[in-house]
Amino acid sequence: MLLFKNLEHDTSEKLFYIFHPAHVLLSAMVTAAIFQLYTKRKKFIAILLVGLFGSIGIATLSDSLIPHLGELLMGMHIHLHSHEHASFAEQAHIGFIEGWYVVIPAAIVGVLIAYFRPNTKFPHAGHVLLSTWASSFHMLMAMSGNISVLKAVGSFGFLFLAVWLPCCVSDIVFPLLFVKSSDDLSHLHHHH
Numbered sequence: 001m002l003l004f005k006n007l008e009h010d011t012s013e014k015l016f017y018i019f020h021p022a023h024v025l026l027s028a029m030v031t032a033a034i035f036q037l038y039t040k041r042k043k044f045i046a047i048l049l050v051g052l053f054g055s056i057g058i059a060t061l062s063d064s065l066i067p068h069l070g071e072l073l074m075g076m077h078i079h080l081h082s083h084e085h086a087s088f089a090e091q092a093h094i095g096f097i098e099g100w101y102v103v104i105p106a107a108i109v110g111v112l113i114a115y116f117r118p119n120t121k122f123p124h125a126g127h128v129l130l131s132t133w134a135s136s137f138h139m140l141m142a143m144s145g146n147i148s149v150l151k152a153v154g155s156f157g158f159l160f161l162a163v164w165l166p167c168c169v170s171d172i173v174f175p176l177l178f179v180k181s182s183d184d185l186s187h188l189h190h191h192h
Contacts, residue, residue, distance in 0.1 A: 005147040012140040019134035021106040026127040028055035028110025033118035035175035051111035058170035063134040068092040070158030076142040135162040
């Protein structure tokens, strides 16, 4: 964030809408792959639904909602688009609402990749990295080049929460919630 601290709001917003869909794509790949690897239900619709909800829902929490909460709690100036009464989705930059035409297809592509080639190692590492960038650019939008030591330290705390908890939940916990207890999970650590 310190390297990009002087970015204008519009530039940070454009970068957010590059990294957020990329995060969703890799998140969908991991979430769908974990579910597919550990369930006996290999129906595409089940894999699609777990991948879509796991990636879009949790990426929204990670990239938009937690950073937005941090911005509000730290009193950062929130840029409203071009009008004074922007909706919550506009203020928090909810990707699947504002940029649905990019975010939802990214999730679908991620699920399709996982369906045909379930892999979890690289996508998880990439997912965490892209989530960090998306969340950072969200907070940089609110700073608009006005960063202080307090904002930097507070942002680090919120970024840690925004990335660590949701990314681990979406990649590991969420897909396993839909694996039936009768499925054999004893080989869980061998596939990833």
